[in-house]
Amino acid sequence: MSSPATIRTVAIVGTTGNLGKLVTKAMLDTNRLSVTLISRSGSESTLPTDPSVKIKQGDYSSPAFLADAFAGIEAVVLCLHHTSVPDLEIKLIEGAAAAGVKWILPTEFGHDSGNEELTRVGILNAKKAGPRKKIEELAENYPKLRWIGIINNPWSDFAMKRNMFLIDAKNKTANLLSGGTAKFNTTMMSTTALAIARLLSLPVLANGGPALSDYGNKFVYISSFRVSQRDILDSVQGQLILTGLTHTDVQDFIDDGPAKLARGDMTAVLNLLMGSLMKGGLGGDYESKKGTRNAVLGLPKENLDETVKALLQ
Numbered sequence: 001m002s003s004p005a006t007i008r009t010v011a012i013v014g015t016t017g018n019l020g021k022l023v024t025k026a027m028l029d030t031n032r033l034s035v036t037l038i039s040r041s042g043s044e045s046t047l048p049t050d051p052s053v054k055i056k057q058g059d060y061s062s063p064a065f066l067a068d069a070f071a072g073i074e075a076v077v078l079c080l081h082h083t084s085v086p087d088l089e090i091k092l093i094e095g096a097a098a099a100g101v102k103w104i105l106p107t108e109f110g111h112d113s114g115n116e117e118l119t120r121v122g123i124l125n126a127k128k129a130g131p132r133k134k135i136e137e138l139a140e141n142y143p144k145l146r147w148i149g150i151i152n153n154p155w156s157d158f159a160m161k162r163n164m165f166l167i168d169a170k171n172k173t174a175n176l177l178s179g180g181t182a183k184f185n186t187t188m189m190s191t192t193a194l195a196i197a198r199l200l201s202l203p204v205l206a207n208g209g210p211a212l213s214d215y216g217n218k219f220v221y222i223s224s225f226r227v228s229q230r231d232i233l234d235s236v237q238g239q240l241i242l243t244g245l246t247h248t249d250v251q252d253f254i255d256d257g258p259a260k261l262a263r264g265d266m267t268a269v270l271n272l273l274m275g276s277l278m279k280g281g282l283g284g285d286y287e288s289k290k291g292t293r294n295a296v297l298g299l300p301k302e303n304l305d306e307t308v309k310a311l312l313q
């Protein structure tokens with residue numbers, strides 16, 4: 001019996017970025033995908049030199065460049081810088097659709113865009129709706145075109161290194177929001193990349209098991225940890241003693257966001273994004289309500305203490 005059809009050709013846009021680098025590696029590690037890396041002309045990023053990848057560098061506003069870059073590609077992963085969402089992303093989506101791409105993973109990779117209240121409070125997700133809508137509109141002319149949104153919440157390692165959980169190991173301080181007991185999901189960047197490679201390795205059509213087509217125009221939820229601020233703090237305190245612990249009401253923390261934004265203080269993003277995540281019941285804990293696709297994608301079980309220890313070294 002022949003094996004079920006799987007995707008063979010993928011392109012990654014934003015391959016030099018935090019996520020893009022790891023997605024590129026995870027794709028190559030499958031040893032079965034033909035990988036094309038797409039980058040902007042004039043980019044100062046250093047592109048991989050791996051001879052097994054194809055590189056297409058050019059002008060994203062040129063339909064001719066996009067037609068060539070996406071020719072023969074079945075799935076595209078858009079790992080774009082946040083300022084490229086939604087306008088530049090939509091140009092890339094139009095080019096990909098016109099070239100016959102069937103599967104697009106738009107630049108999601110954050111909070112649950114499937115949760116309207118969370119999206120309203122957390123602000124950044126609102127601009128991610130346009131690219132998904134564009135893909136659905138284009139599907140009227142390109143009927144096989146679908147999006148799949150990867151939802152991972154904050155990247156655990158990315159957030160830890162930037163004190164985004166409001167735990168500052170270097171200065172040995174922490175700010176607990178309303179006791180810090182609300183659970184939320186968080187995912188390692190490498191696990192996010194692995195999930196993408198595994199998802200695009202599923203059979204396209206159902207054959208008695210999970211299939212890529214199960215997820216067309218849907219969100220795929222993944223998670224390394226379902227934890228609270230307290231849980232992370234306990235893991236950090238297993239490694240070092242914090243000397244400054246403060247407490248803030250989570251709603252006050254969120255409410256500071258719009259005022260900060262109004263005066264151009266971009267730390268407002270932390271208030272709005274992390275506050276909404278750490279406010280119990282708002283959707284930061286998607287695992288409890290919607291489950292995750294960790295098992296389908298064969299994602300590893302991860303240990304918070306070991307992860308925190310490694311990140312603090």
Ligand SMILES: NC(=O)c1ccc[n+]([C@@H]2O[C@H](COP(=O)([O-])OP(=O)(O)OC[C@H]3O[C@@H](n4cnc5c(N)ncnc54)[C@H](OP(=O)(O)O)[C@@H]3O)[C@@H](O)[C@H]2O)c1
Nearest residue numbers: 014016017018019039040043045080081082109153154155
């Ligand atoms: N869950 C989380 O904790 C978390 C954290 C950060 C971001 N995110 C999400 O993940 C996405 C990817 O984040 P990332 O940190 O991997 O992105 P990034 O490293 O900031 O940027 C990705 C790539 O975008 C291109 N780029 C950079 N500046 C650009 C500009 N001004 N205009 C157009 N392209 C530009 C570069 O590729 P080339 O130079 O090769 O063109 C860069 O390598 C974000 O948009 C956001 O949605 C999630």
